[in-house]
Amino acid sequence: MRRLIQAAATAAAMGLALGPVTAAHAGPVEQKEWWFDSWGIRTDVWPQSKGAGVTVAVVDTGVNASLPDLRDAIVPGKAFNASGQPTSDDATQDQDPEEGHGTAMASLIASRGTHSGFYGIAPEAKILPMHEPGLSPDATSAVIRYAADHGAKVINFSQGASSAVYPNHCPPKMVEALKYADKKNVVVVAAAGNSGDYNNDVEIPGSCPGVLAVGAVDHQGKPWEHTQRQDYVTVAAPGAGVGGMGKTGHVYNNGEGTSQATALTSGAVALLRSKYPQMTARRAVQVLTNTAKDFGKPGKDDQLGYGVISIPRALKNDVSQTAPNPVYARLDKLAVKGSTGGGGTQGAPATKNDSSDSGGSNGPLIIGGIVVVVVLVGAGLFIVMRRRKPSGAGGGPYASGPFPNGPQPMGQPGTPPSFGGNTGGQPLPPQGGGQQFQGPPQGQPNPNLAPPQSGPNMAPPAPQGPPNPNLAPPPE
Numbered sequence: 001m002r003r004l005i006q007a008a009a010t011a012a013a014m015g016l017a018l019g020p021v022t023a024a025h026a027g028p029v030e031q032k033e034w035w036f037d038s039w040g041i042r043t044d045v046w047p048q049s050k051g052a053g054v055t056v057a058v059v060d061t062g063v064n065a066s067l068p069d070l071r072d073a074i075v076p077g078k079a080f081n082a083s084g085q086p087t088s089d090d091a092t093q094d095q096d097p098e099e100g101h102g103t104a105m106a107s108l109i110a111s112r113g114t115h116s117g118f119y120g121i122a123p124e125a126k127i128l129p130m131h132e133p134g135l136s137p138d139a140t141s142a143v144i145r146y147a148a149d150h151g152a153k154v155i156n157f158s159q160g161a162s163s164a165v166y167p168n169h170c171p172p173k174m175v176e177a178l179k180y181a182d183k184k185n186v187v188v189v190a191a192a193g194n195s196g197d198y199n200n201d202v203e204i205p206g207s208c209p210g211v212l213a214v215g216a217v218d219h220q221g222k223p224w225e226h227t228q229r230q231d232y233v234t235v236a237a238p239g240a241g242v243g244g245m246g247k248t249g250h251v252y253n254n255g256e257g258t259s260q261a262t263a264l265t266s267g268a269v270a271l272l273r274s275k276y277p278q279m280t281a282r283r284a285v286q287v288l289t290n291t292a293k294d295f296g297k298p299g300k301d302d303q304l305g306y307g308v309i310s311i312p313r314a315l316k317n318d319v320s321q322t323a324p325n326p327v328y329a330r331l332d333k334l335a336v337k338g339s340t341g342g343g344g345t346q347g348a349p350a351t352k353n354d355s356s357d358s359g360g361s362n363g364p365l366i367i368g369g370i371v372v373v374v375v376l377v378g379a380g381l382f383i384v385m386r387r388r389k390p391s392g393a394g395g396g397p398y399a400s401g402p403f404p405n406g407p408q409p410m411g412q413p414g415t416p417p418s419f420g421g422n423t424g425g426q427p428l429p430p431q432g433g434g435q436q437f438q439g440p441p442q443g444q445p446n447p448n449l450a451p452p453q454s455g456p457n458m459a460p461p462a463p464q465g466p467p468n469p470n471l472a473p474p475p476e
Helices: 008-013 034-039 041-045 101-110 137-149 172-183 258-275 281-290 326-337 363-385
Strands: 055-060 126-131 154-157 187-191 212-217 233-238
Touching: 034 041, 034 233, 055 101, 055 137, 055 258, 101 126, 101 258, 126 137, 137 154, 137 172, 154 258, 172 281, 172 326, 187 258, 187 281, 212 258, 212 281, 233 258, 233 281, 258 281, 281 326
Parallel strands: 055 126, 055 154, 154 187, 187 212, 212 233
Antiparallel strands: none
């Protein structure tokens, strides 16, 4: 997940820096926030909702609450250690040793744009910063419960770790925490994963029941090449060519990852629940899923789920109450079966817990099972806490911070696809489905929306001197 912003590492290595971008205008840095056009944020969304009254918990490296763009957005948060115990830190400082992953995610959700001109899609929402040093059943369960008890209506996990050692790909303790979030009426959103083109791991917490797992698309509406191919992926959002604000206040041009897609989806939930304050968590997920815009072949797929979320369509809230809600169907399935295990994939059966004896002693099986569990738990802690490297990159989701070097092939410049639309989405049929792909409008490409040239993820910044023209506000 943590393959984020272009320019930072190379800039540091070359002794260069992109300073904070000051802007006097009241709109986003449009040429670098192409999703504003795709969703019609300024024209179709903000007149209806800017996220007021909704708090989003960002479970990450902490958030720099002193930045002018975020100062008014941050409420006191909490840091936890790997055992799930709270520490003295309130998470209002970004603990990322590099550019600031947690701050960048918060900026995509709720940056006020007051200093840099970089806006989040829900600029009136609040951010509850949470710091968790790696995903573990104890720590992740603790932060979910803390956020649910401290006013969060959305919990954002722009991170993930292998679920291979857990029954049905979700730790039982985490499943119980997600049930608690459901009872507290909180939406949990998590990244699908960034290794889809090489190891394609099933990753927690995205693989858990009751979690809205998000894949990533690029500026042309195509699946990002590294987005996970797993059937727990429910929806997708912009994740390639998506920048953000680092912990020093620098606005970076570009980045890639399901981290960004997850943050933007959490922002979308905030917008929806702000417009409809009485809307339940289940209803919000149902509406977002059933109004998603299907790109590519019709029907659900393992990269984009049911499609790219469409905020304008979701804000209409005209989806039938009986429409499918696959995220919570998985959670309800566990309740019916009485199991405490999660499902690694949608529709995956729960682990059988059958104590019946077909003859003979169970003693050897029990002893052997204990040995297996001890080995698996030890391996699980190692996998969860270690920092993995993605293919073809100099770092990974946790390897060298959020901005590792790596290739970033991009498509040709062009007008971004529309994730809006003037008609509401159709409810999903039982096996998926939805609207067919609509290509970008015909016409001349918008030069302000051109992606960076293909090449290293850490392309060098503009030379020292005047602010980078790519980040300058458009003329009034």
